[in-house]
Amino acid sequence: MTATIPTLFEWAGGTPAFEQLFNKFYDKVLADELLEPIFKHMSPQHRMHVAHFVSEVFGGPKTYSETEGNHYAMISKHLQKHLTEAHRKRWIELLLQTADELSLPDDPEFRSAFMAYLEWGTRIAVLNSQTDTTTESSDTPMPVWGWGVPGGPYNP
Numbered sequence: 559m560t561a562t563i564p565t566l567f568e569w570a571g572g573t574p575a576f577e578q579l580f581n582k583f584y585d586k587v588l589a590d591e592l593l594e595p596i597f598k599h600m601s602p603q604h605r606m607h608v609a610h611f612v613s614e615v616f617g618g619p620k621t622y623s624e625t626e627g628n629h630y631a632m633i634s635k636h637l638q639k640h641l642t643e644a645h646r647k648r649w650i651e652l653l654l655q656t657a658d659e660l661s662l663p664d665d666p667e668f669r670s671a672f673m674a675y676l677e678w679g680t681r682i683a684v685l686n687s688q689t690d691t692t693t694e695s696s697d698t699p700m701p702v703w704g705w706g707v708p709g710g711p712y713n714p
């Protein structure tokens with residue numbers, strides 16, 4: 559019998575894990591002198607929108623795409639924000655710090671998939687923040703991230 563491979567979303571702890579992660583992360587963002595200026599006007603819904611977006615990418619419920627936006631809408635939110643590599647690196651650093659503090663799974667398989675998505679997603683955000691238009695098509699589907707080469711957790 560083969561074991562069922564959990565989604566990254568399930569492995570991380572489901573909706574509560576992602577909501578907690580982004581809630582705590584944006585507290586850190588607002589306390590950070592480099593990132594605070596670019597996030598100080600974010601809406602109260604911002605944290606949960608990002609939590610639901612990332613949950614969906616990792617195989618969770620389609621809350622973001624069914625009720626909150628789509629991939630194009632997410633990209634559009636970054637237009638003309640003029641994000642820099644320094645912003646991007648700090649964003650990732652604070653998110654990883656939060657993941658450790660909340661004891662998100664730290665197995666090599668989960669963390670390598672998590673990092674791969676963060677690298678991809680943040681670089682797309684920075685690229686699209688430099689201009690007022692995106693080449694992204696308005697019907698681009700939500701990305702779906704998987705375990706990559708390891709294929710699943712080593713010890714499910």
Ligand code: HEM
Nearest residue numbers: 596599600604607608611632635641645646649679680683
């Ligand atoms: C995987 C990477 C990322 C994802 C999935 C993501 C996702 C999102 C989403 C879903 C929104 C819209 C939130 C809403 O509806 O209120 C948003 C807005 C935004 N994001 Fe990102 N983002 C990423 C990376 C980044 C990075 C690296 C930065 C800057 C360091 C950034 C800066 C912003 C800003 C400034 C906004 C607009 C805030 C406002 O409304 O005032 N994002 N992002």
